[in-house]
Amino acid sequence: MSTTYATTHGTTCLICATENPADAALCATCAAPLALVRDVAAQEREPRIVSVIGESNVGKTVYLGFLLDMLAQRAGSFEAVPKGAYSVDLQQNVIIHMAHRMFPPKTPMEANQWYWAYYQVCRRDRKAKWVDLVMPDMAGESLAAEVANPETFRVIRDLVGKSAGLMLLVDAAQAANGASQPDFFAVKMLSYVDSLRGGKADERVETPLAIILCKGDYCPECFDDPRRFAQANLNRVWNLCESRFSNVEFFACSVVGSLAYATAGNNGEYVVPIPLHTALHGVLEPFQWIVDRI
Numbered sequence: 001m002s003t004t005y006a007t008t009h010g011t012t013c014l015i016c017a018t019e020n021p022a023d024a025a026l027c028a029t030c031a032a033p034l035a036l037v038r039d040v041a042a043q044e045r046e047p048r049i050v051s052v053i054g055e056s057n058v059g060k061t062v063y064l065g066f067l068l069d070m071l072a073q074r075a076g077s078f079e080a081v082p083k084g085a086y087s088v089d090l091q092q093n094v095i096i097h098m099a100h101r102m103f104p105p106k107t108p109m110e111a112n113q114w115y116w117a118y119y120q121v122c123r124r125d126r127k128a129k130w131v132d133l134v135m136p137d138m139a140g141e142s143l144a145a146e147v148a149n150p151e152t153f154r155v156i157r158d159l160v161g162k163s164a165g166l167m168l169l170v171d172a173a174q175a176a177n178g179a180s181q182p183d184f185f186a187v188k189m190l191s192y193v194d195s196l197r198g199g200k201a202d203e204r205v206e207t208p209l210a211i212i213l214c215k216g217d218y219c220p221e222c223f224d225d226p227r228r229f230a231q232a233n234l235n236r237v238w239n240l241c242e243s244r245f246s247n248v249e250f251f252a253c254s255v256v257g258s259l260a261y262a263t264a265g266n267n268g269e270y271v272v273p274i275p276l277h278t279a280l281h282g283v284l285e286p287f288q289w290i291v292d293r294i
């Protein structure tokens with residue numbers, strides 16, 4: 001990533017390198033918050049991007065919100081400092097909804113409405129090594145549009161292309177039920193990443209890739225052996241990882257302890273899951289694995 005500076009003349013976007021007016025709030029090209037650039041300039045340390053990718057409704061927002069909240073509470077001996085109030089919004093949005101026994105709403109497709117988190121993170125049990133992480137919460141539908149038609153969402157291309165670590169979320173419950181959609185979507189996502197990295201036949205992608213099997217509460221067997229689960233239920237992803245990615249690990253994750261179901265809509269035409277209580281399993285492990293490798 002090139003060094004970027006906020007100057008009196010303008011602010012160069014950290015993500016897409018567009019030159020913006022000094023007082024702009026969002027980048028005119030990719031809608032990244034420019035407060036990020038100003039905070040980075042103050043920090044004098046290059047931030048690393050960790051992208052959370054996956055299909056719409058797989059659980060990206062919920063996962064990221066709880067992860068940031070755990071870091072803020074110093075789980076797993078991590079110390080994490082949010083940079084800028086905007087970095088706390090995502091976590092707050094998820095925690096407040098869950099406290100009211102609701103899942104947070106779907107992330108809008110428009111990049112100017114995404115939450116971005118910029119955190120300074122360090123492990124207190126190790127020789128203190130601070131890493132600055134930028135973690136945007138992208139919308140699954142925008143990711144799908146970009147993967148189907150590269151260049152639709154320039155910000156996604158820039159983010160995924162520059163990421164130091166990737167977390168790919170896959171719906172384990174659907175996969176365990178025999179659906180092939182999660183497997184196909186993940187394969188498309190990974191082949192997109194591969195092509196961004198050059199896709200040369202003799203060079204595998206070295207970026208650390210954590211594949212997170214979400215909604216593990218529906219299929220607890222995925223916690224026993226996430227690798228075996230993936231090999232059996234996400235065989236296309238498993239094979240692609242073996243051939244093209246040299247730094248992959250599989251994890252299982254779940255955020256809810258028990259669910260109830262209620263009807264919603266004017267005539268009760270929808271059934272919505274109500275999270276009765278949160279019980280976090282496997283949220284920190286993939287993050288820890290990535291931080292150890294960047």
Ligand SMILES: Nc1nc2c(ncn2[C@@H]2O[C@H](COP(=O)(O)OP(=O)(O)OP(=O)(O)O)[C@@H](O)[C@H]2O)c(=O)[nH]1
Nearest residue numbers: 056057058059060061062103107139140215254255
């Ligand atoms: N049972 C269970 N359901 C979950 C879990 N995490 C998420 N969900 C369900 O998945 C839905 C979608 O979660 P989100 O985090 O909004 O999904 P997303 O990937 O951000 O989706 P987009 O914003 O559309 O890209 C939630 O409304 C819940 O119904 C989990 O750990 N267990």
Ligand SMILES: [Mg+2]
Nearest residue numbers: 060061106107
């Ligand atoms: Mg979302």
Ligand SMILES: [Zn+2]
Nearest residue numbers: 013016027030
């Ligand atoms: Zn930009």
